[in-house]
Amino acid sequence: MSRWADSARMAVGTLTTVPVPAPRVIDRRVAGGAMMLGPLAALPLAAVAGLIVAGGIALHLPSLATAALALGAVALGSRGLHLDGLADTADGLGASYDRAKALDVMRRGDSGPTGVATLVFVLLVQVGALAGAAHPVSAVVVSVLVGRCTLSMSCARGVPSARPEGLGATVAGSVPRTVAVVIAVAAGGLAALIPGTDWWRGPLAVAIAYVVTAALLIRCTRRLGGVTGDVLGAGVEVAVAAALLALV
Helix, strand or coil: CHHHHHHHHHHHHHHCCCCCCCCCCCCHHHHHHHHHCHHHHCHHHHHHHHHHHHHHHHCCCCHHHHHHHHHHHHHHHCCCHHHHHHHHHHHHHCCCCCHHHHHHHHHHCCCCHHHHHHHHHHHHHHHHHHHCCCCHHHHHHHHHHHHHHHHHHHCECCCCECCCCCHHHHHCCCECHHHHHHHHHHHHHHHCCCCCCCCCHHHHHHHHHHHHHHHHHHHHHHHHCCECHHHHHHHHHHHHHHHHHHCC
C-alpha cells in the first residue's frame, strides 16, 4: 500500500499543481505506478476544464475563447510541463542529426523557432478542435484524460531511456506491457460511454490518440535512442490534440 501511496503522490505532484506530500521513496516501481495513475491524477484538471467549458456555454461566450480558457487552465494546472516538453522535443528533433547534440538542445530548456512553431500549431489544433466540438464538455474531459493514459504506453517495458539520468531514465520501461494494454483498452471502453455521441466515436478518438503518440514515440526512440521527460510531455500534448480532432 505504501508503494501505491508514493506512486499517487508522485503522479499528482509531477503532473499537476495540486499540493501533496513528497513521496517517501522514488524508485522504478513507484515511478511506474505513477505513470499508471496519470489519468487519475489528471481528473481535477479534466474536471476544471469541463466546468470552464460548461460555464462558457452558459454565459454564451465565444467558443474559441472558451476553448482557450479551458485548455489554458489545464496548462496552468500542470505547470506547462507537457507543453514545455513538446517544444523541447520539437527543437531536439529539428536539431543536428547527431544524437548527443539533439539531446543537448533539449536539455537547455530554451525554445527555438522549431519548438515555438510546433507549440503554436499544436495549441491551435487543440483550441480549434475543442471550439468546433459538438459536445465540448465531454470532448475536453475525455481528451485530457486520454492524453495522460498514453503515459503508460510511453513508459512500457522495452521502451529505452535516451539518457542515463532524469525523469525519463526513472520511468522508461517501468510499466508492464500488459498493464499498458489494459489501460488503453479501459480508456477505449469508457470512452464508448460518452453521452450524446455515437458509441464508436470515443473509442476511435482513443485509438487515434494512441497511434499518434506511438508514431512520435517510435520517431524519438530511433532519433534520440529512447525517451526523456520531454518526450513524454510531447506525447501527452499530441494525444490531446488528436483526441480532440477525432471528437469534432
